[in-house]
Amino acid sequence: MDTAVTDATRTVFSRLTEWFSRSWESAAEADMIASLDDSTIRSIAHDCGISPDQLIELAKAGPHAADEMVVMMRALNIDPSEVELRLRNEFRDMQITCSHCASKSECRKDLARGTAAETFAHYCGNAESLNALRANPDFLIA
Structure with missing residues (x-):
């Protein structure tokens, strides 16, 4: 098999793997935040200097947003x-x-x-x- 084709395949595969990994991380973070009670969300948001809605949006966007x-x-x-x-x-x-x-x-x-x-x-x-x-x-x- 041509080396260039093999390298291109690995590159595409690694990009897809990275994308799936990021999506999984984002979903896990959003689920974790969603499982918290309102008081805890407000407290964490306050500590971060943002609104509770912003905290939830950022969690949904993921850690690499x-x-x-x-x-x-x-x-x-x-x-x-x-x-x-x-x-x-x-x-x-x-x-x-x-x-x-x-x-x-x-x-x-x-x-x-x-x-x-x-x-x-x-x-x-x-x-x-x-x-x-x-x-x-x-x-x-x-």
């Missing part, structure tokens, strides 16, 4: 660890925005192509915040 945000920050030469450390609430709000984004496909493609820094402002719900962070040398990758 905002992964693109950190990758985008790095593509823009922003240090995500520094932002999270110094601007915890803003970082959380940006994660929430990212988790609800309808442009994830475009974002992922631009990140993969290395063109995200030039194009993100056209579709990213966090563009204004990201541009403000890029303008502040305290948050740039050294």
Whole structure:
């Protein structure tokens, strides 16, 4: 069998496996949150600084719903660890925005192509915040 075909098959298989795994994680997280009583959900949401509805939405979106945000920050030469450390609430709000984004496909493609820094402002719900962070040398990758 042709090696290129075998490699392509493995790549497609690994992507499907990863997708199923993420879907399973998302469902398990949502089920766990749904099994909690209202008081516990309110308490957890309060501790996170979000509403109970946002907590449930985030659980449904899954644990990787905002992964693109950190990758985008790095593509823009922003240090995500520094932002999270110094601007915890803003970082959380940006994660929430990212988790609800309808442009994830475009974002992922631009990140993969290395063109995200030039194009993100056209579709990213966090563009204004990201541009403000890029303008502040305290948050740039050294």
